[in-house]
Amino acid sequence: MLPPMSPNLLAYPFLFLALFFESFVLVTLLSEPARKARARRPGDEEPSVAVIVPCWNEESTIAATAESLLALDYPVDKLEIILVNDGSTDNTRAAMDRFDAHPQVRVIHKENGGKHTALNAGIAETSAELVGCLDADSFVEPDALREIIPFFARNEVGAVTAAMSIHQPENLIQHMQNAEYTFGIAMRHALASVNALYVTPGPFSFYRRSALEAVGPFRHGHQTEDMEMALRLQRAGYEIENAPRARVYTKSPDTIPKLIKQRTRWTTGFLRNTLGEYRSLVWNRRHGVLGVLVLPVALIAVASSILLFTIAIVRTVISLINAFQIRSGIPLSYALFPHSTFDWFYFPAGSFAFLAAITVVASISLIIIGKRISQTPGGLKLGTISYVLLYGFIAPLWLLRATADATIGRHRGWRS
Amino acid sequence: MSLPLRNALIALAITIVLAGTVAYAVNYLNDARVADLSTIEDQLSIDTLSLDTQFSLLEAAPCDSAASSTALTGELSDLGNRLAYAEGQLGSNDAQVVRLKEQYSLLEIRDYLITKQLAAACGTKPVTVLYFYSNAGDCADCDKAGYALSYLRTTYPSLRVYSFDYNLDLGALKTLISLDKIKKGSLPAFVINGKASNGFTSLPDLEKLFPKDALATSTPPKS
Numbered sequence: 001m002l003p004p005m006s007p008n009l010l011a012y013p014f015l016f017l018a019l020f021f022e023s024f025v026l027v028t029l030l031s032e033p034a035r036k037a038r039a040r041r042p043g044d045e046e047p048s049v050a051v052i053v054p055c056w057n058e059e060s061t062i063a064a065t066a067e068s069l070l071a072l073d074y075p076v077d078k079l080e081i082i083l084v085n086d087g088s089t090d091n092t093r094a095a096m097d098r099f100d101a102h103p104q105v106r107v108i109h110k111e112n113g114g115k116h117t118a119l120n121a122g123i124a125e126t127s128a129e130l131v132g133c134l135d136a137d138s139f140v141e142p143d144a145l146r147e148i149i150p151f152f153a154r155n156e157v158g159a160v161t162a163a164m165s166i167h168q169p170e171n172l173i174q175h176m177q178n179a180e181y182t183f184g185i186a187m188r189h190a191l192a193s194v195n196a197l198y199v200t201p202g203p204f205s206f207y208r209r210s211a212l213e214a215v216g217p218f219r220h221g222h223q224t225e226d227m228e229m230a231l232r233l234q235r236a237g238y239e240i241e242n243a244p245r246a247r248v249y250t251k252s253p254d255t256i257p258k259l260i261k262q263r264t265r266w267t268t269g270f271l272r273n274t275l276g277e278y279r280s281l282v283w284n285r286r287h288g289v290l291g292v293l294v295l296p297v298a299l300i301a302v303a304s305s306i307l308l309f310t311i312a313i314v315r316t317v318i319s320l321i322n323a324f325q326i327r328s329g330i331p332l333s334y335a336l337f338p339h340s341t342f343d344w345f346y347f348p349a350g351s352f353a354f355l356a357a358i359t360v361v362a363s364i365s366l367i368i369i370g371k372r373i374s375q376t377p378g379g380l381k382l383g384t385i386s387y388v389l390l391y392g393f394i395a396p397l398w399l400l401r402a403t404a405d406a407t408i409g410r411h412r413g414w415r416s
Numbered sequence: 417m418s419l420p421l422r423n424a425l426i427a428l429a430i431t432i433v434l435a436g437t438v439a440y441a442v443n444y445l446n447d448a449r450v451a452d453l454s455t456i457e458d459q460l461s462i463d464t465l466s467l468d469t470q471f472s473l474l475e476a477a478p479c480d481s482a483a484s485s486t487a488l489t490g491e492l493s494d495l496g497n498r499l500a501y502a503e504g505q506l507g508s509n510d511a512q513v514v515r516l517k518e519q520y521s522l523l524e525i526r527d528y529l530i531t532k533q534l535a536a537a538c539g540t541k542p543v544t545v546l547y548f549y550s551n552a553g554d555c556a557d558c559d560k561a562g563y564a565l566s567y568l569r570t571t572y573p574s575l576r577v578y579s580f581d582y583n584l585d586l587g588a589l590k591t592l593i594s595l596d597k598i599k600k601g602s603l604p605a606f607v608i609n610g611k612a613s614n615g616f617t618s619l620p621d622l623e624k625l626f627p628k629d630a631l632a633t634s635t636p637p638k639s
Contacts, residue, residue, distance in 0.1 A: 019434060023427035031419060194420045289420045326563045329619045334567050345452055346501055349445045354438040 010311065014304040015355040021297050022362040025190045029369060033193035038244060038373055042146035045153075046075055047129040049145065049206075052082045052122030054115050058136035059091040061251060066099050068139040073146055081105045082122040087112025115202075116218035116225040123217065129209055133226075135202040137251035139167060147246035148206050158211035158238025159230065160246075161188060161197060162204040163374040167249035172386045173259060177252045179367050179383030180391065185244060186370035192242030196289040198274075198298075200230040200240060204248040211238050222276075224269025231278040234290060244373045260398045264412070267302065267402030274299065275406075302399050309396030360388055446505075453502055453512060456495055460519040467526045474533065492527065493569065495520060496579060508551065518586045524578040525588050531576055543626060545577045546607035548598050552583055561604040561616035568622075 028034060051069055055062055062083065069081045081104055083096045099105040110121055123131055130152060134140065144162060151160040163185045166178035191197055200207070205226065215236050221228025230240055253259040274282060274295055282299065284291035327335035367384055370376075405412065499520055503513050528544060535542055547565055549558040562579070569577045580589055582603055598605045602614035608625050616622060 016431060016435060020427055020431040023430040023434075024423055027423045027426045027430070028420075031423060033419065194423075293420075293424070322559070326559050328560075330564060330567050334570065345449060345498060347445075349442060351438050351442050354441060355435070358434055358438070 011308055011352060012355070014300070014308065015352070015359060017297065017300065017304075018359050019355065019362065021293070022359065022366065024293070025187055025366065026362065028190040028194055029186065031193065034190055037151075037189065037193055037242070040150050042143070043150050045149055046078050047149065047152070048078050048080075048127075049074065049130045049132060049149075050080045050082055050122070050126035050128035051132040051134055051204075052084060052119055052126075053134050053136050054084050054086055054118030054122065055088060055092055055096065055136040056086045056112065056115070056118070057088045057090045057092060059088070059095050061137045062092055062095045063098065065134060065136050065139060066096075066105065069134065070102070070104065071142050072140065072144065073142045076104060079104060079145070080126060080128060082125055083107045084118040084122045085109045086115065086118040114220060116220055119225065120217040123212065127209075130206050131209055131212060132204060132206040133202055134204050134248070135250060137167075138203040139249050140204055141247040144204060144243075144246040144248055147243045148204075151241040151243050152206070152208060154239070156237075156239045157208065157241050158215075158233040158236075159200045159205060159207045160241045160243055161192070161200050162246040162248045163188075163242075163244050163370075163376065164201060164203050165247065165249050165374075165376050165378075166252045169252070169383065171254055172382070172390070173256060174252050174254055175383035176386035176390055176394075177259070177383075178378075179380055179387035182370040182374070182376065182380060182383070183363060183367045183387070184370070185374045185376070186366040188242045189244040189370075189373060191289070191294060192240060194289040195234075195239045196294040197240040197242065198230050198234065198290060198295060199224075199227040200233075202226050203250045204246065207233075208238075211236075222269040222272040223265050224273065227266075227269055228273055228277075231273055231281065234287060235278065235281060245375055247374060247376060256394060259394070260401065261412075263395070263398035264401045264405065267398055268405045268412075270298070271302070271402060271406040302403060305396050305399050306403060309393075309400070364388065449502065449505065450512065452498075453516060456498060457512075457516055457519065459495065460516070460523055464519070464523050464526060467523070467530055471526075471530060471533075474530070474537070492520075492524060492578075503551075514584075517581060517584055521580055521584055521586055521589050524580070525592060528576070528578050543572075543575050544607075544609060545575060546592070546596065547577060547579045548582045548593065548603060548605040548607075549579060550582045550600070550603050554600075555603040557616040558604045561606075561622070564616070564619045564622055567619070 053062070053065060053069070058065075066081065066083060072079060081099075081102075083099060083105060085092055085096050085108065087110060093109060096107045096109075100107045106125060108121055108125065110118070119133060130149075132145075132148075140162075148160050148162065151157060164181050165185075166174055166181055169175045169178045188197060207229075211233060215229075215232045215238075218225045219228055233240060253262050281287050281291050282295045364384055367380060367387070371380055404410070499513070499516055503510075503517070506513050508514075528546065531542055531544060534540065545565065547561070549555060549562060551558065565577050565579075569575050580592070582593065582598070582600060582605075596605075596607045596612050598607075598612065598614070604616050605612065605614040606622075606625060607613075609627055611625070613625050
């Protein structure tokens with residue numbers, strides 16, 4: 001009979017893959033295309049631009065979002081802002097109508113039909129060369145648009161993404177997301193340099209109008225219309241760039257349940273899109289790094305996180321039950337405290353611990369790099385600590401929930 | 417060669433170098449642990465020789481106050497803990513672990529015998545516990561019994577607890593097992609001051625097996 005396999009042995013291939021992927025990202029960051037992208041500065045080009053703000057029940061943030069767009073450093077006659085009220089049931093209509101008289105702003109009220117319909121309604125109202133989106137809970141730096149424009153210099157580029165951070169993180173969960181977003185800045189910047197982005201996030205992504213006309217309007221996209229559009233652009237042969245200093249700040253979930261709901265939507269959308277309509281991109285050499293590396297690794301990461309988390313939970317529960325059983329009946333004054341002094345002899349220095357530590361160090365390096373290349377202000381110590389300590393325990397929860405939803409075909413509401 | 421392919425190959429090389437470095441570091445640390453075990457082996461040899469010498473000396477002066485007990489209890493406990501950890505790391509079948517366990521068991525038996533001899537000659541009443549366990553997966557209560565004994569040994573430092581792996585292939589241990597009539601199916605088994613019993617239910621039940629006042633005469637338990 002074969003001996004039982006250690007769960008650690010199961011983890012090694014995934015740790016090796018994680019380390020390889022992080023190494024690839026770091027090497028790519030040092031390569032010429034990424035260096036050139038970082039060196040790119042705003043030029044004199046000033047194409048006509050429209051920014052669409054799809055909005056559903058965002059009465060508390062829509063005004064600040066619109067104000068931040070009006071403060072953009074861009075010629076007034078070249079920038080129009082389209083606020084689309086997608087059938088809000090709160091006071092969003094009144095908050096939007098305050099801007100109706102502004103010469104740069106157009107306000108559209110429509111029946112609720114979903115974010116993609118709001119975006120399409122906005123696109124239909126403009127003939128601008130570049131069309132941008134901004135979620136109604138996000139705010140941009142004045143120079144963000146000027147940072148975006150040079151990345152459209154080549155005709156192959158169909159979309160350009162920005163550098164996202166969390167708007168005024170307050171609690172630990174928000175600080176953790178801020179570190180994660182900053183990690184994402186480095187990751188997005190590196191992967192864009194090899195055309196491997198598969199999402200053009202709601203906060204301040206821009207599209208070339210001709211590219212949108214070529215691939216068609218936004219779709220529901222399993223509640224991830226930004227990912228569906230990015231995958232569609234990639235499939236059509238367009239490139240997706242990233243402007244690492246185009247800073248945009250977005251509101252974030254402030255509790256774990258809200259975060260899990262948001263990420264379940266994102267992950268379910270990812271699984272349904274990549275394993276559904278865009279399956280042909282996965283393992284497809286024609287799509288380069290995106291097809292051969294990024295999409296397969298992202299799918300494997302979902303599966304491995306769930307697997308390793310489940311194993312860790314089962315092992316922890318068994319250990320706790322054993323520890324409880326062994327200690328039952330023993331006075332608590334003895335049972336609750338360790339009875340050995342520190343000795344290197346007992347130091348648990350295994351390959352698993354070392355490899356996991358290197359992976360964490362690489363992640364922290366990417367957070368620092370993300371902050372530096374985007375020149376995002378604010379501290380990241382608390383965020384990095386909470387990211388290292390908490391993220392690995394929380395992320396598997398939404399990965400599990402999303403995988404279960406995708407497997408059994410369950411469809412949730414936008415905020416449930 | 418395309419840039420992504422070049423980057424992927426560099427990343428692969430970096431990952432292999434890192435994994436190799438980790439493997440080397442872990443191997444180095446395990447070697448250091450094995451070297452530590454060699455130190456334990458030397459210590460066991462010296463302790464065994466020391467006890468042999470003590471035996472010889474006692475024949476001439478059976479109850480010298482300075483030699484009325486051995487001083488190995490704490491050391492035996494520490495060596496036992498290290499051996500248990502090494503067994504967990506290197507496996508029960510590792511040749512060095514098995515050899516060390518055999519030496520350790522021999523040392524325990526010698527200490528047990530000399531303690532009994534001193535007690536008889538000097539009229540002292542030490543409380544000795546022989547504890548037989550198995551970690552071959554056939555003793556459901558051994559972990560609980562071992563933890564309860566650790567608690568008793570910590571709480572009552574004068575207790576002399578000797579732990580033996582029932583499955584160890586060692587002549588002297590087999591003789592001890594046969595003398596105390598310990599059966600494999602009855603583990604965990606205890607011989608407390610010569611009186612054998614088996615099975616573990618709870619700490620109070622285990623305490624009842626000790627001679628009256630044997631535990632009360634030692635350091636009282638902390639509240």
